[in-house]
Amino acid sequence: MEDYQLCPKFENAFELLGKRWTGLIVHVLLSGPKRFKDISVLIPSMSDRMLSERFKELEAAEIIIRHVYPETPVRIEYELTPKGKGLKPVMDELQKWADSH
Amino acid sequence: MEDYQLCPKFENAFELLGKRWTGLIVHVLLSGPKRFKDISVLIPSMSDRMLSERFKELEAAEIIIRHVYPETPVRIEYELTPKGKGLKPVMDELQKWADSH
DNA sequence: TAATATACTAACATAAAGTAAGTTGTTAAA
DNA sequence: TTTAACAACTTACTTTATGTTAGTATATTA
Numbered sequence A, B: 001m002e003d004y005q006l007c008p009k010f011e012n013a014f015e016l017l018g019k020r021w022t023g024l025i026v027h028v029l030l031s032g033p034k035r036f037k038d039i040s041v042l043i044p045s046m047s048d049r050m051l052s053e054r055f056k057e058l059e060a061a062e063i064i065i066r067h068v069y070p071e072t073p074v075r076i077e078y079e080l081t082p083k084g085k086g087l088k089p090v091m092d093e094l095q096k097w098a099d100s101h
Numbered sequence C: 001t002a003a004t005a006t007a008c009t010a011a012c013a014t015a016a017a018g019t020a021a022g023t024t025g026t027t028a029a030a
Numbered sequence D: 001t002t003t004a005a006c007a008a009c010t011t012a013c014t015t016t017a018t019g020t021t022a023g024t025a026t027a028t029t030a
Helices: A008-017 A022-029 A036-042 A048-060 A088-100 B008-017 B022-029 B036-042 B048-060 B088-100
Strands: A064-069 A075-080 B064-069 B075-080
Touching (some): A008 A022, A008 B022, A008 B088, A022 A036, A022 A048, A022 A075, A022 A088, A036 A048, A088 B008, A088 B088, B008 B022, B022 B048, B022 B075, B022 B088, B036 B048, B036 B075, B048 B064
Antiparallel strands (some): B064 B075
């Protein structure tokens, strides 16, 4: 059974953003690349387990890239791809809505 | 432990829209009031159980209103409140993003 | 009288998320 | 030179959310 009535792309978008934490992670990454710990501090109610899982999904969806800097100790940063940065207008509108209601 | 770092309103928005089906329900209601059955046909992969639950949450959040028309048989319609309709720009931007990626 | 329709609800199974602790590899402090 | 600390995770287990199937109440139609 398929829901041919709605735009599949739109539904796919919600399959991602309709998962808990995904939106907030994208939101904080819009202010620049962040490390694992940075985000877990910015969103303390989210567990490491979830952050790790969401990172993998977002990477697979090509919304973020994982950078490994071979320093000592190694530094790992997560950054939005152009596709990920394309969500800024969505987030901006949501911010406006949240502020006005 | 609280996440004082982020805008609470923004987080609240995601608590709602970050739940499965919520976004799609709002999206289809943007084209006008609908009955229970209408939406379950438009989003067939969602179960009645979930639609019922999401309706209650959206009503509690004052994003939709439930209208009961005492006809025979009774007709029940769900409509976006002004607050709910305020989500249109968010949905429009998300649609654009979905189309272009 | 049986079948169909709407708008749900209930009971149970499975999947997703939460919680707490552990791992690896490195540095810094005692 | 053990001991502790930190980053970036992973694992095991519990709880919550969602999915599945069936059923309810009320009314209309065949």
